[in-house]
Amino acid sequence: MENFGDQVRQLRKDKDWTLTKLAAMLDMDSANLSKIETGKRSFDEKKLPIFCKIFSLDLEKMKTELLSEKFANKVYAENVDEEVFHLAEQKVKYLIKNDKH
Numbered sequence: 001m002e003n004f005g006d007q008v009r010q011l012r013k014d015k016d017w018t019l020t021k022l023a024a025m026l027d028m029d030s031a032n033l034s035k036i037e038t039g040k041r042s043f044d045e046k047k048l049p050i051f052c053k054i055f056s057l058d059l060e061k062m063k064t065e066l067l068s069e070k071f072a073n074k075v076y077a078e079n080v081d082e083e084v085f086h087l088a089e090q091k092v093k094y095l096i097k098n099d100k101h
Helices: 004-014 019-025 030-037 045-055 059-078 082-098
Strands: none
Touching: 004 030, 004 059, 019 030, 019 045, 045 059
């Protein structure tokens, strides 16, 4: 399974673009883009619409990819057990039912 940064790198390389070129298109520093590609920095969700437009990607699918990675990184960093997932699922269902978000 690839992380989001791996996907960014592969998409960039498929176009034969440099870090500098893609970073300029995303209005970001190439050093930050490099950190995203290596998993040392999170991708800024505000940049996702332009990123998806550049690569003709589905925005909702990529939002899901990015959010799931942020969630996984948080879970990993906190070293949580399976009960957290169960409780989080119940809370999401409650929020949806009561439309409180």
